[in-house]
Amino acid sequence: MADEITDNSQTVxxxxxxxxxxxxxxxxxxxxxxxxxxKDVYAEAKGTGFDxxxxxxxxxxxxxxxxxxxxEEAILDLYMAALGME
Amino acid sequence: MADEITDNSQTVxxxxxxxxxxxxxxxxxxxxxxxxxxKDVYAEAKGTGFDxxxxxxxxxxxxxxxxxxxxEEAILDLYMAALGME
Amino acid sequence: MADEITDNSQTVxxxxxxxxxxxxxxxxxxxxxxxxxxKDVYAEAKGTGFDxxxxxxxxxxxxxxxxxxxxEEAILDLYMAALGME
Amino acid sequence: MADEITDNSQTVxxxxxxxxxxxxxxxxxxxxxxxxxxKDVYAEAKGTGFDxxxxxxxxxxxxxxxxxxxxEEAILDLYMAALGME
Numbered sequence: 001m002a003d004e005i006t007d008n009s010q011t012v013x014x015x016x017x018x019x020x021x022x023x024x025x026x027x028x029x030x031x032x033x034x035x036x037x038x039k040d041v042y043a044e045a046k047g048t049g050f051d052x053x054x055x056x057x058x059x060x061x062x063x064x065x066x067x068x069x070x071x072e073e074a075i076l077d078l079y080m081a082a083l084g085m086e
Numbered sequence: 087m088a089d090e091i092t093d094n095s096q097t098v099x100x101x102x103x104x105x106x107x108x109x110x111x112x113x114x115x116x117x118x119x120x121x122x123x124x125k126d127v128y129a130e131a132k133g134t135g136f137d138x139x140x141x142x143x144x145x146x147x148x149x150x151x152x153x154x155x156x157x158e159e160a161i162l163d164l165y166m167a168a169l170g171m172e
Numbered sequence: 173m174a175d176e177i178t179d180n181s182q183t184v185x186x187x188x189x190x191x192x193x194x195x196x197x198x199x200x201x202x203x204x205x206x207x208x209x210x211k212d213v214y215a216e217a218k219g220t221g222f223d224x225x226x227x228x229x230x231x232x233x234x235x236x237x238x239x240x241x242x243x244e245e246a247i248l249d250l251y252m253a254a255l256g257m258e
Numbered sequence: 259m260a261d262e263i264t265d266n267s268q269t270v271x272x273x274x275x276x277x278x279x280x281x282x283x284x285x286x287x288x289x290x291x292x293x294x295x296x297k298d299v300y301a302e303a304k305g306t307g308f309d310x311x312x313x314x315x316x317x318x319x320x321x322x323x324x325x326x327x328x329x330e331e332a333i334l335d336l337y338m339a340a341l342g343m344e
Contacts, residue, residue, distance in 0.1 A: 021141065024128070035117065038110060051247045058248070058255065061252075075226045079223075080230065080233075082276075083276060083279070086242075099254075100254035144334070156344075158311070168184045169186065169190060169193070171316075171324075172324065172328075184308075193320070199292055199296045202292050203289060207289065234283070
């Protein structure tokens with residue numbers, strides 16, 4: 001087949017390889033566009049006066065349920081008290 | 087306004103905050119979906135017998151133009167020769 | 173000089189190159205040893221019943237001064253209140 | 259014991275907690291010093307005219323044995339040929 005490239009004992013289907021790579025590249029591009037969109041929303045939030053570090057913390061916290069979060073905070077408060085941090 | 091929350095001297099527009107966070111969360115979700123799609127294509131490539139490590143290297147290389155890539159390889163070959171690596 | 177390797181127009185001092193690489197490799201090794209030591213302390217802490225996630229948070233917090241930390245927490249509390257998170 | 263802090267049902271040995279945290283912080287500091295040393299060697303290499311990107315690649319390659327590296331390169335060359343990259 002014209003599409004097969006052989007090097008020593010190895011053969012590779014060039015068309016299939018190219019198709020896979022182009023699919024990945026298109027997906028990587030879409031992913032980059034979304035990453036840029038996320039950056040834009042943070043920039044907009046910052047421009048409106050929001051604290052983006054706190055926004056990121058909130059988004060991380062919202063991935064946990066309330067009980068899990070409260071338990072984590074209880075342990076943290078206990079350790080902070082033990083260390084005299086206020 | 088019913089929408090504003092004040093804590094000491096700070097006031098925050100709750101509706102605007104919630105809208106920003108939900109936009110970011112939706113985008114993060116879309117990004118995750120695309121990351122999963124990329125993983126699926128690599129898994130498919132692996133299943134067909136392709137070497138995914140080499141695929142990743144190829145994709146990284148294709149982001150550079152040929153001249154840039156050839157110059158990098160020339161330097162690398164020079165260093166490898168100097169170190170007796172073959 | 174016996175130590176110089178030339179490839180096209182480029183020349184490289186092989187001995188100097190080797191010395192630099194070996195210095196970096198030694199440092200990388202020392203760094204790895206310390207990373208392993210840190211993992212061991214966390215494992216020991218976990219074995220004694222401490223919550224390692226909370227330990228990591230505490231260590232991150234201790235890098236900030238109290239005023240900075242309290243300001244960050246105030247903003248976070250404000251946002252959490254605005255979003256009805258408790 | 260004066261050293262124990264209790265919060266609800268939880269008790270923590272404050273002295274032990276503090277000792278663990280201080281050990282980790284000392285190790286993190288040592289690790290940071292070494293990271294800075296590594297950066298310094300790269301800066302020195304760059305100042306002498308070496309290509310630091312190629313140095314990093316060489317160091318990564320030296321972690322593999324020659325056979326492993328040559329096999330990886332053979333696959334890469336095969337894929338590059340299939341894609342018409344030179």
